Amino acid sequence: MNCVFVTGTDTDAGKTLVSSALLERLGEGGLRTLAFKPVAAGAVKTAVGMRNSDALQLERAMSCRGVSYEQINPVCLEAPVAPHLAAVTEGKKLAVEGLHGDYLRLCEHDHDVILIEGAGGWLVPLNDEETLADFATKVNAHVVLVVNMKLGCLNHALLTAADIQRRGLKLVGWVANQAQLTTMALAEENQAWLTKYFAREHGAPLLASIPFQQTADALRVASYLPASQALISVLQGNTDF
Known part of the structure; x- marks a missing residue:
């Protein structure tokens, strides 16, 4: 395992906060980590x-x-709009092949793990034919899903996981994130249901349940994650930690 792709159920699900916390935790274990935000x-x-x-x-x-x-x-x-639309406005063209070249150049640096953060949700378009999920598939990444715990999250989470699986990628874990101040009704019950579902259907454990953060602090959020060696194991695809 040297490539982890962090996606979310929607925009503002908490991908950056979780990605930064994962990098902090992996770094604590002595791993040389690189971050990649392709778009x-x-x-x-x-x-x-x-x-x-x-x-x-x-x-x-x-x-x-x-x-x-x-x-x-x-x-x-x-x-701050859908990337493919912003690119058109700026006269740029987004494509998987170009992003893959950027990724390979970053890989030339000595590293143990590259963590890639997506943009928006899993299937955010790059152009009329390709999505950022196609890039994740191209690099054969292990995937971590950040679920924004709000009304509708079950549907969003299951649809995202289904497409990850359809592409032959491994969903190695998920994070329950309370991204907004107001807690959804039956939050614990929703989280418990998703925990059982992801474990049963994908072998993907819950990595952390993160309460609402008034101020984003990656180091504090990292404390909710498994210890470094256990986290490394689960990101490699092992279900026990």
């Missing part, structure tokens, strides 16, 4: 170019150094 939509102009706050957070959380921002986030789009 980011929603950025600001700085003196050194366009910068996306999620990609910057991932850069801070990874343990490898000497890697440029552009290698971590090769496609940085200004408008």
Whole structure:
């Protein structure tokens, strides 16, 4: 296992917070970690170019150094809209092949694990024919699913997991994240149902149940995850930790 793709049930599910926490936890175990945010939509102009706050957070959380921002986030789009639409507005074309080339160049750095954070949900389009899920398939990533615990999350989670499985990828674990202040009705019952379902149908354990975070803190959230060695094991596809 050296490639983990973090996806979510929808936009603002908590992918960046969970991805950063995973990087922090893996780093605690001595692993050399790289982060890859292939496409980011929603950025600001700085003196050194366009910068996306999620990609910057991932850069801070990874343990490898000497890697440029552009290698971590090769496609940085200004408008906070669907990436394929933002790309058209900026006269750019997104494609799996191009992102794969960016990924291979990042892989040239010494590392143990590359953590890839998606954009939006699992099937966010790149163009008229391809989605970011096609990129995850191209790199044969193990997948971690962040479920935003709100009304409708069961349907979103099951549909996402079904497509991951259909593509022949391994869902290695999931995270229950309370992304909004108001807790959904029967939250514990919904989480318990998903825990049983993912274990039975995908062999994917619950990695963490994260309460609402008033201020995002990857180090604090990392404490909800399994210890480093156990986390490494489960990300490799082992169900016991």
